[in-house]
Amino acid sequence: MSDLLINAKDINTFYGASHILRDLSFRVARGETIGLMGRNGMGKSTLLKSIMGLVKPRSGTVEIVGKPMTGRAPYEVAQLGIAYVPEGRGIFGNLSVIENLKMAARAGTRGQQDWTYERVLETFPRLQERLSHGGQQLSGGEQQMLTIGRALMTNPDVLILDEATEGLAPLIAREIWRICGLIRETGISSVIVDKNWKHVTQITDRNVILVKGQVVFEGSSDDLRAQPEVLEQHLGV
Numbered sequence: 502m503s504d505l506l507i508n509a510k511d512i513n514t515f516y517g518a519s520h521i522l523r524d525l526s527f528r529v530a531r532g533e534t535i536g537l538m539g540r541n542g543m544g545k546s547t548l549l550k551s552i553m554g555l556v557k558p559r560s561g562t563v564e565i566v567g568k569p570m571t572g573r574a575p576y577e578v579a580q581l582g583i584a585y586v587p588e589g590r591g592i593f594g595n596l597s598v599i600e601n602l603k604m605a606a607r608a609g610t611r612g613q614q615d616w617t618y619e620r621v622l623e624t625f626p627r628l629q630e631r632l633s634h635g636g637q638q639l640s641g642g643e644q645q646m647l648t649i650g651r652a653l654m655t656n657p658d659v660l661i662l663d664e665a666t667e668g669l670a671p672l673i674a675r676e677i678w679r680i681c682g683l684i685r686e687t688g689i690s691s692v693i694v695d696k697n698w699k700h701v702t703q704i705t706d707r708n709v710i711l712v713k714g715q716v717v718f719e720g721s722s723d724d725l726r727a728q729p730e731v732l733e734q735h736l737g738v
Contacts, residue, residue: 504531505567506659506690507552507583512561514544514551514714521547522558522714529659534681534691536701536722538736539711545694546588548711549663553585554578566610566658582610582658588667590648594637598628601636601651609656615687616653624680625650642673649680659690666695678704698736702726710735 507529514522522544529535537545550556552563557572564570565581579585593601602621608614622629625646631639639647645666652660665681666674678700684691685704695701702708702722710718710731718731725731 505529506531506565507692508562508564508567509548509552510562510564512548512551512558512563514547514556514558516547516556520714522551524561525711525714525716527552527709527716529690529692531658532688532690533707534685534693534705536698536705536708537692537694537711538698538701538708540735540737543711544714545711546663547714549585549661549692549694552578553583553661579655583661584652584655584657584659585661586645586648586652586663586665588663590644592636592639592644592647592651594635597633597635598639598647599632601647602628602654605651605654607655610658613656616656618654621650621653624653624683627676640673642669642676645669645673645677646680649677653684657689659692660684661692663694664696665693666697666700674700696736698725698732 505528509527512522512525525548527548539545547556551558554573554575562569562571565578565583570578602618606618627643628646628650631643666677681693682704693701702725705722707721708725709716712735717735
């Protein structure tokens with residue numbers, strides 16, 4: 502099980518009296534790309550926040566590369582190779598594109614430095630054109646590219662993308678999907694949350710659908726496409 506990078510078991514997470522995640526288990530293996538799906542309010546972001554230490558589960562365990570990390574601080578989870586691109590992007594608006602990228606630069610957990618500043622700019626040519634712009638001057642799509650680029654600068658073992666293309670123009674969304682495919686090819690594990698199941702399943706190895714904080718489907722992209730009734734019932738398509 503040494504290749505199991507994230508192993509969340511029997512997670513129960515609450516917001517006040519609201520029981521959001523219910524005995525939920527979720528795992529990510531090395532080199533695996535996973536689609537995390539479900540309608541709004543079904544627990545996807547809460548699961549990611551529970552893994553990252555942004556929300557503390559009331560019960561259950563979160564292990565990162567075999568180490569118990571339940572409820573530990575987000576920076577401790579990040580130090581173990583987990584990079585998180587939140588739904589709100591979280592860039593530093595008062596810093597330039599260069600500063601946002603270079604502040605995150607570091608070697609990965611195995612000393613890997615595959616994602617350099619130069620490689621990130623080569624992958625995101627639009628950012629190359631806006632190096633001196635402040636984060637607040639970028640469009641939504643450019644901010645998303647910057648956030649992903651900044652996450653890659655940490656040379657992560659797992660990249661978590663919450664709402665990868667939410668609110669983005671179709672042309673920009675296609676660019677984000679292209680980049681997700683490139684990331685997969687490099688061997689970095691990914692967890693992708695997005696409403697566009699067709700795009701998600703083109704690049705994922707495995708897909709998980711949540712309903713009211715519980716897993717109702719888990720299987721390959723081919724398995725999911727072969728069950729249109731599951732898509733219709735749980736994703737509304």
